[in-house]
Amino acid sequence: MRWRRFKSVLGARDREFVRDRSALAWNIAFPLLIIIGFAYAFTGNQLEHYKVGIIGPSEESLVAFFDIKYLKLIEIKGPDLAKEIEISINKVQRHQLDMLINTQLKQYWVNDSSPSGVMLEKVLSGSGGVDYQKQSVKNEQVRYVDWLIPGVLGMNMMFSALFGVGYVIVRYRKNGVLKRLQATPLSALEFLSAQIVSRLWLIMAITIIVYIGCQLLIGFAMYGNYLNLLLVYTLGAFAMISMGLIVAARVRSEEMAGGLLNMLSWPMMFLSGVWFSLEGLHPWVQKLALIFPLTHITEAARVIMIDGAGLIDIWPNLMALIAMSIIFLLMGVTLFRWE
Numbered sequence: 001m002r003w004r005r006f007k008s009v010l011g012a013r014d015r016e017f018v019r020d021r022s023a024l025a026w027n028i029a030f031p032l033l034i035i036i037g038f039a040y041a042f043t044g045n046q047l048e049h050y051k052v053g054i055i056g057p058s059e060e061s062l063v064a065f066f067d068i069k070y071l072k073l074i075e076i077k078g079p080d081l082a083k084e085i086e087i088s089i090n091k092v093q094r095h096q097l098d099m100l101i102n103t104q105l106k107q108y109w110v111n112d113s114s115p116s117g118v119m120l121e122k123v124l125s126g127s128g129g130v131d132y133q134k135q136s137v138k139n140e141q142v143r144y145v146d147w148l149i150p151g152v153l154g155m156n157m158m159f160s161a162l163f164g165v166g167y168v169i170v171r172y173r174k175n176g177v178l179k180r181l182q183a184t185p186l187s188a189l190e191f192l193s194a195q196i197v198s199r200l201w202l203i204m205a206i207t208i209i210v211y212i213g214c215q216l217l218i219g220f221a222m223y224g225n226y227l228n229l230l231l232v233y234t235l236g237a238f239a240m241i242s243m244g245l246i247v248a249a250r251v252r253s254e255e256m257a258g259g260l261l262n263m264l265s266w267p268m269m270f271l272s273g274v275w276f277s278l279e280g281l282h283p284w285v286q287k288l289a290l291i292f293p294l295t296h297i298t299e300a301a302r303v304i305m306i307d308g309a310g311l312i313d314i315w316p317n318l319m320a321l322i323a324m325s326i327i328f329l330l331m332g333v334t335l336f337r338w339e
Contacts, residue, residue: 049070050071051072055085055088094306095114095277098110099121108129109136121134146306150298151272152274154301155274160203161244166247169245171254173248178339179338182338188333192333192336196242204234221305223308224303224309228304231311232297232301235325236294246332250337272294
């Protein structure tokens with residue numbers, strides 16, 4: 001290895017990056033935006049570490065428990081209280097609530113497979129809740145891995161779709177490949193269609209392999225229809241690929257493309273309910289999450305696999321994915337340039 005040549009190449013690459021003002025700006029601004037966004041979402045009284053649903057008025061005997069610093073109390077109320085209680089018990093089952101307490105009947109619900117729930121149960125018994133009776137969660141308890149798998153599969157699709165289309169096409173443009181293709185009879189529609197189809201079948205093949213592998217290795221809940229699940233992931237992959245086309249439409253710099261793709265993928269990864277429930281987040285953050293395709297993929301796949309939901313139950317998510325796919329695709333095709 002010749003250090004002189006190495007230093008020359010290294011210096012040239014550094015100068016290329018510094019001179020790319022847009023890429024440099026994104027590499028500085030993106031981490032700041034992420035930190036500021038998460039600081040807003042996860043500070044103050046909007047989000048606490050443990051989410052506890054409360055049915056009925058607060059009881060004096062549980063003052064010590066309710067005064068725990070890292071506790072988010074969610075009042076369960078509504079015109080149909082019985083229905084709200086049933087929904088809340090399901091949230092305990094699905095790790096969306098760590099505990100549910102009924103102060104009127106002196107009862108509480110926890111998921112025995114939830115570390116947070118088991119810990120809160122011990123804290124409750126030592127903070128004035130000794131006489132509270134534990135109630136079993138209805139139906140089979142949902143393990144965290146059962147709750148996690150649908151989102152992880154969707155997240156894997158997200159990275160494959162965005163970077164597999166957006167980043168690659170930008171590299172083609174930078175290396176002059178697109179300019180050469182422009183001189184051929186190949187049209188932009190034909191080129192983009194081939195990119196979409198190629199990435200779509202590859203993503204679905206990988207997702208199916210990962211799904212089967214995880215099922216064989218660890219096993220997880222699947223109570224719904226496999227065709228419905230396949231439909232959700234197919235529409236989700238198509239929406240993600242279409243989103244990637246927007247980034248690839250005109251960007252020339254790989255660094256700029258990487259910054260934009262990271263700006264899209266990282267907020268989706270953390271704010272689409274993949275790793276944790278959106279319960280307890282700032283209301284505006286919950287509304288913001290609805291603009292991400294990954295949110296609808298995760299929600300639809302999760303209720304299919306855990307609840308056995310049908311097409312009617314996930315219809316709003318399917319409509320959102322179809323609408324996003326059409327909008328992103330039209331924007332990508334309209335904005336696309338060969339050079």
